Amino acid sequence: MTISLGGTQRSSENLFHRALKLVAVWLAVGLAYHIAARIGSGVSIGPMAISLFWPSSGVAMAAVALLGRTAMPPLFLAATWFYLGTDVALLYAVIAGAGATAAAATGAWLLHRLAGETTLDRSADPAILLFIAAVASGGISGLTGAAAMAAEHGAIMFTEMWWVCWVAHFTGIAFIAPLILVWGRRRDPLPRFTAETGLIVAGSLALAGIGYTNFIGGALMETLSYAVFPGLILAAIRMDTRITTALLTITAGIAITCTAWGHGPFAGHDPMYDLLSLHIHLTILVMTILVIMAATEERLRADRQSAETLAALAQAGRISALGEMAAGLAHELNQPLAALKSYAQAAARMTDSGDARGAREAVTRIAAMADRAAAILQGIRGYIGGRGDQAEDIAPAISVREVIRLLENDPVRRAVTIDVDIEEDLPFVHAAPVQLQQVLVNVIRNACEATGPGGTVRLHAETGDGNLTISVDDDGPGLPDRPDLFTPFASEKPNGLGLGLAISKRIAEAHGGTLTGGTGPLGGARMTLKLPARAIRRAAA
Structure with missing residues (x-):
């Protein structure tokens, strides 16, 4: 019979590592409490050496909040050891140490119960920390600490010492606990x-x-x-x-x-x-x-x-939007695919007949058609997948051209004449490329739908007052007279969701701009997109 010792050895190693980690945590907590208590005892005033600040209470409550019950034994030992060093009898030192531990546990429990694993990132969290957790924890620490000192030194008035101790403990929690909680729980880089x-x-x-x-x-x-x-x-x-x-x-x-x-x-x-x-x-x-x-x-x-x-x-x-343009996109993809088939068949025939030059020309055309289909798919994938959602400096003319190219196969756009009056050297705008394209797609498609077959849509861009303004005009019936033009799910189209203009307006505002509607010079609607212009000017490639 073979006995494997591998599992037993690994178990022993894990136990040793856990014990070593526990010892390290105990030493860190105990040392931090002791150092904080020394600091607190060093800042005192008056003949009675009244401490102004007791940071060890903040260390204790934050340690229990972060580590749970693991932190309580070293806190009790460290607090008891500290009070023994102040010439307090063992019994009273134990009472003070137990009080400090109970206070930390109470404050941490209240904080967790009411604020969860807080990093002080909600408006109510500071009030919970200060006026519930710190008040309760400081009160318990002050009560037990003053009781132990009054029992040891009869001349000290318990009532006066209790509130003095409570104030010092409260201040220690108020300034030390937030520091430890925020640094202990946040894992993102500075x-x-x-x-x-x-x-x-x-x-x-x-x-x-x-x-x-x-x-x-x-x-x-x-x-x-x-x-x-x-x-x-x-x-x-x-x-x-x-x-x-x-x-x-x-x-x-x-x-x-x-x-x-x-x-x-x-x-x-x-x-x-x-x-x-x-x-x-x-x-x-x-x-x-x-x-x-x-x-x-x-x-x-x-x-x-x-x-x-x-x-x-x-x-x-x-x-x-792509769903609405699906028929045109399918038609556009069908052309290069059909051409690929024809050129491949021609290349096969030419190869059989020994026409190497003709076969090479057919293969070259196959590659060109494949590139065209790949470019169409790449544009669709980039648009629908949201690539380019990170803001960058964009040339307006380039962005408009990409949108017009994307709409080339949209059945709604095919029957409409689109005039583009946008200079190549306009200032850049700092925006997410795909989101800017989405706004332009929405307003241009709406204009094409409004004007109908044989209509005209005109795009114009200009700068002024530090802004770039892109206007989209049509010669349709104009905008409907209703206040919910940019309200989500408000649409007069039979199959419209009413999200296009609402989303476009939010995108414009997220980039520090505006999207407004009105009447244009062509007699129809005018949609005006205004965005902050950059100082950069570069010829649009």
Whole structure:
């Protein structure tokens, strides 16, 4: 009998790797908590050494939110170890450590229950984090920490110490937890560092240095502390959330450190007054910046979803348009295919008769017809598949020619004369090629349908006021007098879906332009597409 040890060995290796990973996580969490607690104990004011800031509470709650129950044992051990180092009896250190762990678990549970796996990208998330999770977690930590200290030092009033501890824990959660949650959950790469980013960061830090120190003394000090708001608001609107939360935490660190050292607008008064003034200021700051940051992320996400919806509708519109042009496209493809067959038969006969020159000429024509069929299919595939949905600089004349070529075999267009008055050297427009073609296809086909057999459609382009304007005129009966011209699913055509103009208008607006309708010089309708023009001018090839 043969016994395989491979499976057992692999199982042992996996167990060892899991144990090693667990130890590494425990060490990282415990070390982070201990360092944060040391920082918190180093920023204190008054004869009672009242801590202004307890960042370890933010570390603890964020660790449980990210790692779950795995983070709780090292948090308990690290918190107990820290309190033992402050000359607190073992029993009271254990109580404080258990309280810190329970507080972190409670805050993380509330945050997950109400906001999910948040990266603070929804408008409600900052309020949930600060006024539910942080209030509850800070309250538990403050309660157990003050109880342990009051039991050890009878002279300390429990009631006074509880709210002081709660404020410090709340501030630690408010500024540290967002930083860790955003950096811990976002996996996309950081955006490229730009000059704008550098200016915002440098300006915000400079304003923090001025506002939270004695750089300008007197009555203006407290007023100048609010000078940090514009820079951080700009960061929340313009910068990545990871950079914004880091900048917010650094700013709070500057304010707290300066106050602990006796500098700035929140120092030099009664310790309790200084403590309360500082934390009111910081609470307003963190709530303002986090709400603006979350609202900005929510808007950007809505913009992305809107763009995806527009792309899906645009593709549906292209498929619908190609369905209407199917007969003409089939006819166009049938011509090169029939020619291929004829030339192939001729080449076979010439080869049998020994006419090598004639056979070579037939084969050359076969290749030409194959290229023609491939070009037709390539144009259809590119149009229907949405290739070219990335914006680029486009020559208007080239785009119009491609659209006219695409419509050459449309039965609706064949009976209509299309006059094109578009100069070759017009400024470029920055647009997605396929989407621009889709708008032109929709308005040109509508014009051809409106004017009917023997009618005329005229295309004209001009520039002015920094815009490129393309007008499509027809000599048909004109536009219907109704307000829902660009409303989806509103159509007077018997078999129309009513999506063409609605999609075209949204595409124009997505490119910073407009699509409007009116009466043209030919007596019929005029559709006007206006797009921002680029400074680039180049001869259209």
